[in-house]
Amino acid sequence: MARSIRPQRVNHMNAVVQDFEASVAHVEQAYGAEFMVDMPQKEFHACLFEMGRVIFELFVPWDYLVTARLGPHFVGLEWQADMDDVRAALADHGVRTVRDIGLALHTHPDDCFGIAHEFYAGEFVSRDWPLLGGGKIKSAEYWASEHPLGLTGLRGYTQVVEDIAGASAFYQSFLSAEPLFEENRPAIAGRAVALKVADAVVELLMPTGPGWLAQRLRRQGQGILSTVFGVADMAKARNYFVAKGVPTEAGTAPAYAAVPPEANQGIMFEFAE
Template sequence: MPQAIRPVRVNHINMVLEDFDSGIAHFRSLYGADVIADYPQKEWHAGLFEIGRVIFEPFVPPTWLLSSRYGAHYLGIEYQAEMEAVRAAVADHGVRIVRDIGLALHTHPADTFGVAFEFYDGSFHDRDWPLIGGQMKSADYWRDAHPLGLTGLKAVTIVAEDGEGATRFLQSFLSAEPAYEEARPDIAAHAIGLTVADAVIELLVPTGVGAIRRHLDRWGPGIRSTVLGVRDIGQAQLYFADQGVELALGDRPGGIAVPAEANRGVIFEFAE
């Protein structure tokens, strides 16, 4: 049997944005995000911000020309994992590496269902960050003091054409455990929930004409949204109404979404 990776937790979710400063300003203004790291480089301007103890890493190319046709999008997920096992699993599954800096690597998204999975043998959640003078705000703060009432990362959704193939791969490659399956007729999709480490990867497979088929036709397979937990969906709706944000229906029953066009090109969903 091929080597399997057993991730410890999600470190952060990677996205490509058009502009670093205006993107950061948006997430600060709308969600109260804390910027915990800033990594300007010649290849791109990267950084880290956190919302509800969910960390995001935006990558912004120095010129938008080469990314303009595809647009802003989710690039991948970084998991904390033991790197020797990671390298063995990558080799056993015949997965190409698109970036390797020794301490961490990114898989080629064409080999991993449209997602550049990143791995690093260390935690991003329990360290001190000089930009904020210490550790991130507590879970209690985000749940009880922040008006959105955030409870952490609930799921990352991935659109896939081949649900069975993606499920087998995630089980073999990331030690994914089945959590649920259900029809989503409102978006003409079948949902497959798989637990990986401390969160769920939710595969969305189109079953007809609808939001998921349109997403797949426009962008191909890959991450569609980040689903953040909230303690009360009504409280979240009131918060966004106060912010003047027009919400959309989420991809799951009872969920809501800040659509891509109101969120710098990436979808945030919220669900109890």
């Protein structure tokens, strides 16, 4: 039997954006995000920021030519996991890597239904950050009760796939996922399968006919559509967005509100109680 990874948590979401300064300024202004660390490298300009204790790593290639066709998009995400277990599971599942720096690695998206899963043994929420005055990121209590958006942390992410049964089986075998529910999403002409992986709910979405979801699949291929945040009170969150001038629209599920990519530096955020 193929060995499985049992991640402990989502460390951060990974996204490619086009404009570094504009993207950082946007998340700070729109959501009150904290800029945690600046990481210019020879291949790209990277950084970490957090909002609602959900951490993101942004990557901005110095030469945007090779990513311009796809544009801003979620590359994948990083899981905290035992690296010996990770390497054993990679071998058993025949999953390739596209970047391996020893302490961390990224899987090949073609082997993972469009996602580069990054793995690392450490975590980030308990660290002290020089750019935050040598302290830690803001507390869960602050984001839920003091910040007017009322964020309660990561709910999970959505992923569009061509073969929802195959993707579900892969998650269960590769990442020890636990099935939660299945349902139709007629508003987006799709079918959903929800899976629990560590502290996240992964919602696999597959088109059932022409519509918004099928358009997204044609546009970007398989991969992450959105990061889904929890909020304490959806009415309060909607009022916050109106006050901030941040447009929202219907999300991928009936109870979700989405900030669309065109209003969010090219990547989609969703919010749900």
